[in-house]
Amino acid sequence: MAEQTLFERLGGVYGISGAVDVLVDRLFENAAVNANPAVHAHHGVAANAPGYKFLVTAWSIEATGGPKCYVGEDMVKAHDDLAIDEAGFDAVAMEIAATLNFLGVPAAEHREFMDIIESYRSQVVQATAA
Numbered sequence: 001m002a003e004q005t006l007f008e009r010l011g012g013v014y015g016i017s018g019a020v021d022v023l024v025d026r027l028f029e030n031a032a033v034n035a036n037p038a039v040h041a042h043h044g045v046a047a048n049a050p051g052y053k054f055l056v057t058a059w060s061i062e063a064t065g066g067p068k069c070y071v072g073e074d075m076v077k078a079h080d081d082l083a084i085d086e087a088g089f090d091a092v093a094m095e096i097a098a099t100l101n102f103l104g105v106p107a108a109e110h111r112e113f114m115d116i117i118e119s120y121r122s123q124v125v126q127a128t129a130a
């Protein structure tokens with residue numbers, strides 16, 4: 001039998017949507033993530049949560065080998081006005097890892113997903129810490 005994609009092993013559309021639902025609520029409350037004023041201008045508005053969950057879910061589905069369904073901007077364009085530095089990226093990566101732990105995602109899938117996130121660091125980070 002062919003090996004399952006990461007998308008399948010994470011529970012497909014239902015598994016990924018459920019994880020992003022929890023993740024985005026945590027990101028919107030995370031003080032380290034919201035220390036960046038440009039990020040807080042978005043994440044501090046509760047009404048942004050549903051659309052953001054939709055976009056991050058679709059991005060994650062595609063990035064893990066699921067069907068093409070992402071309609072948002074590429075990772076450079078999505079973040080180029082936000083002055084995200086290395087520490088800002090680390091804060092989000094730590095919250096993603098914590099959420100995967102919280103949800104009981106197995107070690108192999110956890111590692112594979114975090115490797116994907118890490119591979120976008122240079123596209124997302126726009127500013128170096130002073």
Ligand code: HEM
Binds near residue numbers: 043124
């Ligand atoms: C690999 C890591 C990341 C992924 C996969 C990701 C994913 C996304 C996606 C899919 C969007 C929506 C793009 C669109 O509107 O078309 C987005 C927007 C956004 N991301 Fe990220 N992101 C990452 C890292 C970060 C980090 C490190 C921060 C903050 C420290 C951040 C903050 C934001 C904010 C504030 C927006 C909304 C921008 C706006 O519409 O005004 N992201 N991200």
